């Protein structure tokens with residue numbers, strides 16, 4: 001089983017906090033789309049399994065693609081891979097791109113899941129983040145998708161934003177009221193090379209304290225669980241049966257092929273990523289870097305992705321794949337976290353309690369080989 005990821009690193013406007021690879025001018029988009037088809041053709045064979053289970057359009061802003069271009073990629077995937085078991089095709093979208101005309105055109109494609117970058121329902125916060133939409137526009141976009149028949153919608157929200165009072169409560173209330181199938185909640189992080197990083201250096205923005213972060217994370221966890229969402233991964237909440245299949249495949253070590261400037265691929269033993277700039281890529285010059293994973297890398301990766309998920313580390317699997325000594329080492333290192341009530345020890349697994357997921361990075365680091 002494999003998955004396909006299509007990366008569209010273009011944005012009409014750059015958000016204050018964003019350090020993803022993207023460019024703010026869209027003139028090269030048509031040429032990049034052409035080269036992406038070529039890359040798909042040339043690299044389809046790197047996957048050991050040609051059977052796809054999901055396709056994901058990420059970015060950047062994939063909703064800058066026309067419906068025709070979106071379906072063009074999906075049709076090309078059908079020509080190159082066995083897509084008979086593809087059950088999820090997701091498009092990340094900015095709410096303001098979802099005009100009635102765009103949604104109607106999108107409905108003619110095979111996209112069956114939308115992931116909307118809403119981030120906040122407080123217009124002051126949206127302005128601070130330099131987002132292109134307002135809270136009301138975001139709600140209208142979700143309603144429009146519903147009216148068009150979409151029954152699998154995810155929204156992103158950001159918490160841990162300083163300086164706007166208790167804005168999170170309202171954001172959670174309105175997010176829940178939309179009754180979407182999936183919610184991703186991320187803490188606002190300050191990356192050095194962003195406008196937010198500059199604001200922090202100039203003293204114009206003071207990030208929230210660690211204590212506030214923990215309080216807000218817990219507030220998100222409680223509000224969404226109370227509304228019927230399962231907190232199944234550090235940043236992800238789903239209604240029953242609505243976990244993100246594509247992302248879940250990443251977290252369980254499934255192979256994926258990433259196409260486009262900056263996209264990453266994973267083929268079981270190797271990870272590679274496209275280093276070409278958009279300009280270079282548009283000229284047809286596709287460059288990669290890669291690394292071959294050692295057994296230790298595989299183990300650490302398994303520990304990392306497992307402890308970020310509700311299911312946790314399967315100790316029997318660790319023993320089978322990496323040896324009894326690794327199982328014992330992990331069990332021993334986890335003792336202090338179990339005693340502190342952060343990690344739960346089950347029959348043959350160890351899992352971070354969802355309400356303590358914020359500590360998962362520290363737990364992961366202490367359990368690394």
Ligand code: SF4
Pocket residue numbers: 010011013014015018019020022059060061094117
């Ligand atoms: S739309 Fe997304 S990718 Fe583009 S700048 Fe904003 S956060 Fe970054």
